[in-house]
Amino acid sequence: xxxxxxxxxxxxxxxAIIMDGNGRWAKERGLPRREGHRAGAESVREVMEACKExxxxxxxxxxxxxxxxxxxxxEVRALMSLLERFLRxxxxxxxxxxxxxxxxxxxDRLPPKTLALLDSIIVRTARxxxxxxVLALSYGAREEIVxxxxxxxxxxxxxxxxxxxxxxxxxASRLQTTRIPDPDLLIRTSGEMRISNFLLxxxxxxxxxxxxxxxxxxxQADLFExxxxxxxxxxxxxxx
Ligand code: FPP
Numbered sequence: 312x313x314x315x316x317x318x319x320x321x322x323x324x325x326x327a328i329i330m331d332g333n334g335r336w337a338k339e340r341g342l343p344r345r346e347g348h349r350a351g352a353e354s355v356r357e358v359m360e361a362c363k364e365x366x367x368x369x370x371x372x373x374x375x376x377x378x379x380x381x382x383x384x385x386e387v388r389a390l391m392s393l394l395e396r397f398l399r400x401x402x403x404x405x406x407x408x409x410x411x412x413x414x415x416x417x418x419d420r421l422p423p424k425t426l427a428l429l430d431s432i433i434v435r436t437a438r439x440x441x442x443x444x445v446l447a448l449s450y451g452a453r454e455e456i457v458x459x460x461x462x463x464x465x466x467x468x469x470x471x472x473x474x475x476x477x478x479x480x481x482x483a484s485r486l487q488t489t490r491i492p493d494p495d496l497l498i499r500t501s502g503e504m505r506i507s508n509f510l511l512x513x514x515x516x517x518x519x520x521x522x523x524x525x526x527x528x529x530x531q532a533d534l535f536e537x538x539x540x541x542x543x544x545x546x547x548x549x550x551x
Pocket of ligand 1: 336355
């Protein structure tokens with residue numbers, strides 16, 4: 312919370328991850344890119360379990376960006392079928408582990424079959440309370456912010472909202488992440504120092520940990536290491 316000096320809530324309440332480097336991982340091994348994504352899906356399973364073990368309340372994964380649609384059709388298809396397989400395989404685990412699934416992004420762009428499966432698991436896990444896993448799919452932060460601005464402008468034009476009543480809190484409530492606390496820790500793999508249009512509004516005060524490993528090599532021990540690094544930071548939220 313801005314203005315508060317915190318030293319230190321041990322476990323981040325919300326971890327967000329930019330899972331990068333699947334293609335490079337595959338290339339280094341002379342494998343097709345889809346094999347990198349397949350190995351990356353294994354990392355997703357491990358990291359989800361590690362977060363649950365630590366008591367992390369929210370885990371948000373950047374699984375498919377709005378820009379990823381411009382990749383070759385075969386790669387997009389491979390990613391969608393991996394996602395479907397993951398959802399089918401994981402549905403029972405999510406139940407057993409009491410994990411709720413949510414999704415953010417322009418979900419109506421997903422293939423109808425993928426969307427139907429996603430929706431069914433979101434509904435099925437809606438009451439689970441141990442952890443929330445948020446999949447960012449066809450997600451772009453600028454698009455999300457523009458949509459929020461558009462809804463505010465529409466309400467103002469219709470006389471339903473006084474422009475002076477537009478605060479940061481009101482703006483945040485129009486984002487898709489409304490009711491999800493902001494990430495405390497943002498992890499990006501593969502050593503890249505970029506945000507890539509991910510949760511631009513929500514990461515205002517997040518601690519950023521960049522990990523050199525490619526995503527398919529990022530496993531439980533790496534997550535624990537990133538959390539340890541976070542625990543050594545001193546969060547000031549702009550205060551002294
Ligand atoms: C970035 O690697 C990764 C992605 C675009 C997709 C991430 C997807 C998965 C980990 C698997 C499926 C997801 C779930 C939730 C089961 P890149 O292809 O940009 O790698 P590069 O930068 O090395 O080319």
